Amino acid sequence: MKPKAQMIGVREETLAQHGAVSEPVVVEMAIGALKAARADFAVAISGIAGPDGGSEEKPVGTVWFAFASVSGEGITRRECFSGDRESVRRQATTYALQTLWQQFL
Secondary structure, rough: HHHHHHHHHOOOHHHHHHOOOOOOHHHHHHHHHHHHHOEEEEEEEEEEEOOOOOOOOOOOOEEEEEEEEOOOOOEEEEEEEOOOOOHHHHHHHHHHHHHHHHHHH
């Protein structure tokens, strides 16, 4: 398991069963980050920014988000962005910040 995943408590079984770009993994990431950082809110993002790595099930541009709060609220979202690697990453970051603001703040 990668050190980052270990640090925030993503289980190997979850990664093996669902893959890194999946709803169960981002949920574990967000909950683990919330606990590890002792924060009020956490956002987890996992996606395929490209240019390679996509599949029919998870094409390039697929991004999973999980948002968690210390109050126990949580939401997940799956989005598909277009453009080159930098554009996908930028769109995902913007989406994450806007969603955090709109849903939790």
